[in-house]
Amino acid sequence: MLRKFAVLALAPLFACGSTDAPHTETDGASSTGDGSTSETSGEPAYRATIRRTSFGIAHIQADDLGSALFGQAYAFAQDHVCTLADQIVKVRSERAKYFGRGSGDAFLTSDFAYLALEVGPRAQRMWDAAPAEVKTAIEGYAAGYNQYLRDTPPGQLPADCAGAPWVKEIDALDLARYYVDLGLLGSSNQLAGYIGTAQPPGSPLQLPGGPLAGLGTLTSGGFGSNGWALGAEKTTSGGGMVVANPHFPWTGELKLWESHVTVPGQLNIYGVGLMGVPGVLIGFNDEVAWTHTFSSGTRFTFYKLTLDPDDPTAYLYDGASRPMTAKTFEAEVAGEGKVSRTMWYSHYGPMLNVDPIGWSGDLALTYRDANIDNPRLIEQFLGMDRATSLDGFKQVFKTVQGIPWVNTMAADKHGDAWYADASATGQITEAAIAGWQAAIESDFLTGLLYQQGGLVVLDGSDSSYEWQDSGDARAPGLVPFSAMPQLGRRDFVLNANDSYWLANPAAPLEGFSPLHGAERAPQSPRTRVNAMLLQNEAPFVAAGEDGTFSLAEIQAAIQGNHSLTAELVLDALLARCDAQHVIEVAGSVVDLRTICQLLGAWDRRFDPDSVGAVLFREYLAAYGPDSVLDRGSLFNVPFDVDDPVHTPHTLIAPAAGQVDGALVALGEAVVNLRTAGVPLSAPLKQLQRAPRGSVEIGVHGGFAKEGIANVVGYNGGLNSTLLPKVGRPPAIDGTAGLTERGYVINYGSSFVMAVEMLPDGPRGEAFLTYSQSEDPRSPHFRDQTELFSQKQWRPLLFREADIAADPNLHETVVEGR
Known part of the structure; x- marks a missing residue:
């Protein structure tokens, strides 16, 4: 039976992400943070109900937008208070104030970079230009975050920021500063080290630059993603379907957080947002679902x-x-x-x-x-969240033009799918x-x-x-929305971080500025496998004989881990093994017979139990990152602009009288693995590990060259947080990032969602790979990471009956000013 609780005696328990501890009911009280209560004077400005379901997913209800986002921020802070506090310090240019100059003056350089970018004055201009509804949203969000801090003793915050003097209440302009910075994610945000150290020759201050x-x-921001939107011709139900698979860091400020926000008659939105941002970035409402991928154009x-x-x-x-x-x-x-x-x-x-x-x-x-003055970021996101049709969704893009750096794929319940790269671009x-x-x-x-x-x-x-002004863009000098790449279809649209060109291979988008991205150019193996999966091409027959996708089939497709690169070269490699059993590598003779038997038995997937995946990965380590794009060291048949999904291909043959480089590469992989003490028959999950606190979880997925949709990997430089990050030992020379701890994973598939838009509303399943809470004390710190490791999807609880039926449902009422 559902129990209802007023907020505040609960806050210390929720601070560590728990939704399972017993609570006692209170009435009309405000917490002092130690479990006691004090009377609230006057009527609260905000009131929201937070309902947590299994895996800690927050469903927020309120009677008005400000209260709903107050509740969303309160729930967010329960899971990620330290993360937003850290970012506010950054955009306030206060890192050196709290942490000193930093190694190589890094913190001071960051402070001066954000001062030089004039983030504060730009935030004020953003605020001044914001519609009243956006101001209401940001003010409510700031109030909810602050209320959580008032309700939680500093010592009871997560260990990363417990008792820290830099964890403070914020105001709407602090959030606006942060949103200015997020808008610069594909540009100035990554140039801080280059900006903060720039001094003319002869200056007494000469610092190393970026x-x-x-x-x-x-x-690209260093980010990847897959985004699919399917129309009626490709779905079993005849409605639209969206698959979200953003590849983002698993720690820091660029993680995604899941929630469901409802204001009756005004807003009903489910999905994930960036840390500290009101509303939803990727998700769905009653009428439309959408996802994003990072644009390859230049900002x-x-x-x-x-x-x-x-x-x-x-x-x-x-x-x-x-x-x-x-x-x-x-x-x-x-x-x-x-x-x-x-x-x-x-x-x-x-x-x-x-x-x-x-x-x-x-x-x-x-x-x-192009994004240095983008005051419409939050207006754009909230407009998308509130769209009541796909046409209304498109209208937000046309009138607001606030998209900063992403492609968008969307579909509705009528079976229409739409793609646009509306990212801000100079003209x-x-x-x-x-x-x-x-x-x-x-x-x-x-x-x-x-x-x-x-x-x-x-x-x-x-x-x-100079950039040219056409008079109809968000700001002078930008390409207007009417001149940006976009495509409507009834079969599918996709993007996997190559340009807009092949949003649907049957209808290439051409004739746009190269600042938007490359046309008629080689595509990554991931883009190619995305297209083959959606086109239902052998060997990637994901939709079955009828050629249409059910929800289960589309889930199996995005998480299939089938390697395109293996399909393109492995048969030829095995044939050469049959013809030549031994190869000399660095003075050692390697017998290839057993090794090639192992590769021959491999399922050509990077699944948890795949044996042979590690060996093939290390074989590819001998080839450079561009080798998979055109004819060269790996492929013999070059890229063909008239057949971009199926070229390049075929393992290149050695020149007459020359040693077979492919067999040498395989021999080197064997030597490297043996030197590292790795059994050649090790399943992938034994070596590919994702640390979550003190626990390492074996996960599936592949690297870029392997041609897999489900990407995981390691990247140490994608976020700016000062909070603890996942480190790794040095990679072993000549390997594909193999260390003494195996392949350490801290990046890749994050919020993986498959949702179909049906006449009676959306239905779908998902998982958040790194889990909902960043607090190790929370039961939701690694629970979904375990789901991901086993490919166990969980239902998206959007309907009221499904939320009410959840066995772990707990409800909290939060109030504040």
Whole structure:
């Protein structure tokens, strides 16, 4: 029987994520944080009901939007209070204040970077421009977070921030600062180390900048994802279907948190959001479901400045000298007091310090950011959440134009599917595009940065490379929504972080600016396997004989772990093993017969119990990351623009009289595994481990080169949190990231959702791979990680009857001001 409780005697228990402890009912009380109560004076400004179901999922109900998001923030803080507190310190430029300068002045550099980006004034402009409803949402969210802090003694917070002086109440402008930063995730957010250290030659302060190699992930943010939206022609039910599979970090501020928010007659939204953000980023309501993937387009353009020979703080622009702007900022450093630093700007934006380019006497780099002034981020998300049809959903994109850095795939219960890359993008002329593309071939720096990740470097001395204003975009100089890639279908649309080009391979999208992404270019193995799965092509016949997907079939498809790369090369590799039984590697003779028998018996999947997956992974370690994109060291048949899903393919043959490089690579894999003490017959779950606190859980999934939809891996640099992260020992030379602890996993598939839109409402299943709470004391700290490891989906409880029937249901009423 459901028990109802008023808030506040419960808060210390919920602080560690528990929904199972016994509570006593209270009435009209406000907690002092120690379990006692004190009378609340006057009527509360906010009142919400939080219902926790199995796995700690929070369902929030309230009579108005502000109260609903008050309740959402309160529930979020129960699971992730430390994470948001850490980020608020960052965007307030207070890291050095609480933690000192940091190694190599890292914390102080971060503070000055956020000061240089003028996050505070931009947040104020965001607030001033926000509609009343958005202000209500942000104010309610801030109040809910603050109420949780009032209700929870500092010493009872999770260990990561218990008693910490930097955990403080916040206001709406603090959240607005944070939302400015989130809007910059594909651009300035990742350039902090380059911005905060930029000083002209001759300055007494000369600091190491950000590494040149680190710029390679800026166009993708280092993130991956799969997004599928299926229409009536591809679903057994005839309604739409959406599969969400974002690949994000498993620790830090870029995790996703799951909730269900209801305001009767106004809002009924389920899904996941970024830490500390009201509403839902990926999910569904009664009419529409959607997901996102990180766009491969560029959210900014670099500008190469030719400096005035007489003054390194001025640059040539259309033949005349143009002075930079200097602004001096102060940051507080623990034990030192105030420290000042002068930061420099071109008219495009902040100056950059890129090692080893630096800022010389004649050359410097600056950039312009398409999201630096995006006041509509929260308006965009809330508008999507409240859409009552797919047409209404699209209208939000057209009128708000607040999408910062993602592709969107959506479907409705009528069986319509839709794709758009509405990410903010600079608009330059055809002549400027042609000049930039010519410079890729003729200018070393322009060509190098393009090869590193599609980065765009324009000539900052020539006004013809300025962004162009068409008058109908969110901000001057941006591509308007009407000119962005979008596609409606009744079969399917997809994205796996390649460009918009093959959102549906039967209807390529072409003719858009290359700043949006590449057309008619090689696709990643993951994009190709996504398309093959949805097209129901052998050997990936996921939809059965009828060619349409049931919910169970689409779940099996996204979590099938079937390796496209193995399908393309393994038969030929095994045939060569039959022809040549031994290979010499580094002076050792390796007998390949038993090894190739093991690979021949492998199921060509990266499932938990797959034997042979580790050996094949280490075989691929001999090939570079680009080897899977075109003809080269791995494939013989090159990429064909007229058959992009099925090319390249076929294992390349050795040249006449040459040693077979494929067999050498296999022999090297064997030697490396034996040196590491790894049995060649080890199942994947024995080596591929995800740490959750003191427990390591064997998980399935593959790496990028393996051509698997379900990606997992390790990445140490995707988030900015100062909270504890998952570390790993050094990788063993020559391996695919194998360490003495195996393959350490801290990144990849996060919120995996499959939902079908039916006439009587949505139904679906999901799991949150790293679980709902970041507090190790919580029973929901690793419970869903165990589900993921076993491919056990859980139902999405959206209908009232399903929520009420949950055996672990607990209800709490929260109030506050």
